[in-house]
Amino acid sequence: MPEPKTDLNERYNPAEVEPKWQATWRERNCFRAEADPSRPKYYVLEMFPYPSGRIHMGHVRNYTLGDVVARYKRARGFNVLHPMGWDAFGLPAENAARDKKVHPHEWTWANIRNMKAELQSMGLSLDWDREFATCDPSYYRHQQKLFLQMMKAGLAYRRESWVNWDPVDHTVLANEQVIDGRGWRSGAVVEKRQLTQWFFRITEWSEQLLAALDGLERWPDRVKAMQTQWIGRSEGLRLTFDLAGDTTAAPDGITVYTTRPDTLFGASFLAISAEHPLAHALAKNNPEIAAFIEECRQSGTSEEELERAEKRGVLTGLTVRHPFIDGHTLPVWVANFVLMEYGTGAIFGCPAHDQRDFDFAKKYGLPILPVVAPAGVDPASVTVGPEATVGDGVLINSGFLDGMSVAEAKRAVIDRVEAAGTGEATINFRLRDWGLSRQRYWGCPIPVIHCTACGIVPVPEQDLPVKLPMDVTFEKPGNALDHHPTWKDVACPECGKPARRETDTMDTFVDSSWYFARFASSDADDTPVRPAEFDYWLPVDQYIGGIEHAILHLLYSRFFTRAMKACGHGDLDEPFDGLFTQGMVTHRTYRGADRRWLYPVEVVRGEDGTLRHAETGEPVTEGPLEKMSKSRNNTVDPGAIIGTYGADTARWFMLSDSPPERDLEWSDEGVKGAWRFMQRLWRLIRATVAEPGHAGAARSEAGTTLLQTLHRTVQDFTQDLDRFHFNKAVARLYELTNAIDRFEPADEADRAVRAEAVSVLVRLIAPMTPHLAEEAWAMLGGAGLVVDQPWPEADPALVVQDTVSIAVQVTGKKRAVLTLPRDADPKDVEAAALAEPNVLRAIDGKPVRKVVVVPNRIVNVVV
RNA sequence: GCGGGCGUGGCGGAAUUGGUAGACGCGCCAGAUUUAGGUUCUGGUGGCGAAAGCUUUGGGGGUUCGAGUCCCUCCGCCCGCACCA
Numbered sequence A: 001m002p003e004p005k006t007d008l009n010e011r012y013n014p015a016e017v018e019p020k021w022q023a024t025w026r027e028r029n030c031f032r033a034e035a036d037p038s039r040p041k042y043y044v045l046e047m048f049p050y051p052s053g054r055i056h057m058g059h060v061r062n063y064t065l066g067d068v069v070a071r072y073k074r075a076r077g078f079n080v081l082h083p084m085g086w087d088a089f090g091l092p093a094e095n096a097a098r099d100k101k102v103h104p105h106e107w108t109w110a111n112i113r114n115m116k117a118e119l120q121s122m123g124l125s126l127d128w129d130r131e132f133a134t135c136d137p138s139y140y141r142h143q144q145k146l147f148l149q150m151m152k153a154g155l156a157y158r159r160e161s162w163v164n165w166d167p168v169d170h171t172v173l174a175n176e177q178v179i180d181g182r183g184w185r186s187g188a189v190v191e192k193r194q195l196t197q198w199f200f201r202i203t204e205w206s207e208q209l210l211a212a213l214d215g216l217e218r219w220p221d222r223v224k225a226m227q228t229q230w231i232g233r234s235e236g237l238r239l240t241f242d243l244a245g246d247t248t249a250a251p252d253g254i255t256v257y258t259t260r261p262d263t264l265f266g267a268s269f270l271a272i273s274a275e276h277p278l279a280h281a282l283a284k285n286n287p288e289i290a291a292f293i294e295e296c297r298q299s300g301t302s303e304e305e306l307e308r309a310e311k312r313g314v315l316t317g318l319t320v321r322h323p324f325i326d327g328h329t330l331p332v333w334v335a336n337f338v339l340m341e342y343g344t345g346a347i348f349g350c351p352a353h354d355q356r357d358f359d360f361a362k363k364y365g366l367p368i369l370p371v372v373a374p375a376g377v378d379p380a381s382v383t384v385g386p387e388a389t390v391g392d393g394v395l396i397n398s399g400f401l402d403g404m405s406v407a408e409a410k411r412a413v414i415d416r417v418e419a420a421g422t423g424e425a426t427i428n429f430r431l432r433d434w435g436l437s438r439q440r441y442w443g444c445p446i447p448v449i450h451c452t453a454c455g456i457v458p459v460p461e462q463d464l465p466v467k468l469p470m471d472v473t474f475e476k477p478g479n480a481l482d483h484h485p486t487w488k489d490v491a492c493p494e495c496g497k498p499a500r501r502e503t504d505t506m507d508t509f510v511d512s513s514w515y516f517a518r519f520a521s522s523d524a525d526d527t528p529v530r531p532a533e534f535d536y537w538l539p540v541d542q543y544i545g546g547i548e549h550a551i552l553h554l555l556y557s558r559f560f561t562r563a564m565k566a567c568g569h570g571d572l573d574e575p576f577d578g579l580f581t582q583g584m585v586t587h588r589t590y591r592g593a594d595r596r597w598l599y600p601v602e603v604v605r606g607e608d609g610t611l612r613h614a615e616t617g618e619p620v621t622e623g624p625l626e627k628m629s630k631s632r633n634n635t636v637d638p639g640a641i642i643g644t645y646g647a648d649t650a651r652w653f654m655l656s657d658s659p660p661e662r663d664l665e666w667s668d669e670g671v672k673g674a675w676r677f678m679q680r681l682w683r684l685i686r687a688t689v690a691e692p693g694h695a696g697a698a699r700s701e702a703g704t705t706l707l708q709t710l711h712r713t714v715q716d717f718t719q720d721l722d723r724f725h726f727n728k729a730v731a732r733l734y735e736l737t738n739a740i741d742r743f744e745p746a747d748e749a750d751r752a753v754r755a756e757a758v759s760v761l762v763r764l765i766a767p768m769t770p771h772l773a774e775e776a777w778a779m780l781g782g783a784g785l786v787v788d789q790p791w792p793e794a795d796p797a798l799v800v801q802d803t804v805s806i807a808v809q810v811t812g813k814k815r816a817v818l819t820l821p822r823d824a825d826p827k828d829v830e831a832a833a834l835a836e837p838n839v840l841r842a843i844d845g846k847p848v849r850k851v852v853v854v855p856n857r858i859v860n861v862v863v
Numbered sequence B: 001g002c003g004g005g006c007g008u009g010g011c012g013g014a015a016u017u018g019g020u021a022g023a024c025g026c027g028c029c030a031g032a033u034u035u036a037g038g039u040u041c042u043g044g045u046g047g048c049g050a051a052a053g054c055u056u057u058g059g060g061g062g063u064u065c066g067a068g069u070c071c072c073u074c075c076g077c078c079c080g081c082a083c084c085a
Helices: A005-009 A014-027 A057-075 A091-100 A104-120 A137-152 A202-215 A221-231 A261-266 A277-283 A287-298 A303-308 A355-364 A406-420 A515-521 A531-537 A552-566 A638-645 A647-655 A668-690 A701-722 A726-742 A748-765 A770-779 A826-834 A837-843
Strands: A041-046 A079-081 A156-166 A171-173 A191-200 A233-241 A254-258 A269-273 A313-321 A329-335 A346-349 A372-374 A393-395 A423-429 A448-451 A455-458 A489-491 A498-501 A542-546 A579-582 A585-591 A603-605 A611-613 A621-627 A803-810 A813-821 A850-854 A858-862
Touching: A014 A647, A014 A770, A041 A057, A041 A531, A057 A079, A057 A542, A057 A579, A057 A585, A057 A638, A057 A647, A057 A701, A091 A104, A137 A156, A137 A455, A137 A552, A171 A191, A202 A221, A202 A233, A202 A423, A202 A552, A221 A552, A221 A579, A233 A261, A233 A406, A254 A261, A254 A269, A254 A346, A254 A423, A261 A372, A261 A406, A269 A277, A269 A313, A269 A355, A277 A287, A277 A313, A287 A313, A287 A329, A329 A355, A346 A355, A393 A406, A406 A423, A515 A531, A515 A552, A638 A647, A638 A668, A647 A668, A647 A726, A647 A770, A668 A726, A668 A748, A668 A770, A701 A726, A701 A748, A726 A748, A748 A770, A803 A826, A803 A837, A813 A826, A813 A837, A826 A837, A826 A850, A826 A858
Parallel strands: A041 A079, A041 A542, A269 A329, A542 A579, A803 A858
Antiparallel strands: A156 A171, A156 A191, A233 A254, A233 A423, A269 A346, A313 A329, A372 A393, A448 A455, A448 A498, A489 A498, A585 A621, A603 A611, A803 A813, A850 A858
């Protein structure tokens, strides 16, 4: 027998093993994907990174999850597409240019080179041949082409509107990019400005974008709920009130939107937004209104301020006629709580049944007339309470509506208004068109030319791409394209006279709205996407990324996919068939004596258990778990972890313990645990290689048990991978490893069983720790590479156990556990249960009223 | 306020349609190996109890032979949206 002791103590060395297998995979083009209609495809995609310079733990988690799926599906026989690229436009490059005097182009490409090397050290099964960066003209020229096609189709257009202006980043932001009144990137309080901007007509598909959410069965409910809310569909009535008396101020009347037409008889005023055109017109001759409008503009829009803000308004002096009550008029107010962006920017107020109208009426002494008697309240004795009542009930004080339910009354009012021709039933959406103009240099140029004679002229296709000029400076704030001395000067393509290029660039979310489609044919020169490859690879079967894109990127991509279809690119509505949103990677935070944030590596735990600074020895206070971020200094560098422990350890730790959709706490102990397991597997594999055994002879009972454990593990592990239960899958491999370790082979046949178990274990673990698996596969003498091995199949005959343990309860309390043959006769099970001394003691001579026998599970004796 | 989700040991977390609560890992305790640290191995580890046993899934109630799981109710936490008419 060989003496393996010294060999066994030899450590697994990832620094040597991992680059070796990465090189082998690369040399053999293992992960190159080719469209092949004869094979089932599987498209795995993780949200592509912004090239900030370094990868962070969030990337490691994201790409580990995706890589497990990609490698697993590959072993299951799918033709897998698993590409990677770079979301490379964006403001940080311009900030770097300003601060470090390096051109955004240089900065970005240097970052890409660095991050690519880091990603490659993770051993991801990526098809790098399809790589592209969105800042490359070979990508954005196609985006410009798509833009022009969308313009032609009426899906991209230019108009003047109120926009969100970020005073720090000096650019406009889309509604989706304003979070609680602040810019999503800069955090600056957003201002309102009136500018002429380019928009995508996302509202074209409001209804479809909402309805199709139902069909996205493999999307998290949370994300669908957020998009539903964002799209914000409501059904109501658009109704025009005519002015009473002099109608010159608004000859066409004032149109309001309401979802409660049933409460029309309870209306006591009309209110228009301070941004309403009528309010602006009236302000010209009414200083009070002008002052109020100015005041409204300056008041904040943050949640907190709105909470405190009082409902306020000024009278316009106008009155309108009630459509159903002859001779009844309502005053018209300008009010601070009416939004111009929603509905028509005007409402009728029914104080009894809307809390805001109620507050407003209280303040200004307006009538509050209840018109809905809540269920269970006598219609004859309805009183005005301290709050508005908003529920269902029976209509009162409402003429022809009296006695109807809310739903019936809504219908009746709509019918009558439509018959009179003063309004119509309307479906209203909260969703606004997507403003895509950005006053920044480092983005995709919008390919149009402004000509004083011809207007807006698209850049002719043969002139694409409109490239960014390289000779730009960033000393002045604002748009470097605008500051460029000559770039914008161009001859009009139509009349040839001097004209001016559009200097706005596209929102970087445009770049990421179709990159997944480009991956299907990233080398296509003449077209954004080649139809055959688009049809074969799309949709993405499994998309993986952070929840922070629940609305932004995921909604824009759904719009873009429809827009591409409308422009003749593919026949697809929904880009992502399955979506998985991972949790964040968190870490403890630490602060030094002067409250400054400390890096985890600066902190040590002393012998007395207290935390101290590693160098200065000053006391350190431990803060809460927070998302890893530079502002908290609680980041851990993936490069350092991979350098010390190897990529497989980092990957294994990412998959262990925490379910992938939840936050994961990064801890040193956890990483060490993962590292120990890598070493343990390594020893097990070496021991097996040293004593492979011979199959054929009759195996021991313990050997059979091990085989059964093995096949059950294959079955359960596979199921866990299918369900994204990676933490449970990891636990099953621990259990299998424990079982193999505990197993003491009695003879050559047993050793062969162990060798078989280890061989299967290596194939199961390969998607998670691919380098170790590859090295082990080679040592075990497996043919070819482990990445090319088919997925192990569980033998149904070996999955079932011969014996089962059955708990025996007496009136619900466990008193004994029986070990019996599987599927034993219930009568025999009952008899065995009633023969247990512990059971008899618990029965204590009382009459047995009933015995419940659940086959192979439990017996409950009721006394 | 509206919408989504959650509450299980010291910690992360397991528990098919209701059927042995606490798998697996981390941490901790004890022992062995090692010159020592580290590594590795063995055993233990929800709580109370010497033990038999009792008790335990945020609190309370219910349905059931049987509830972490279903129903009612209360409490607490997280996430998203929000003057959306």
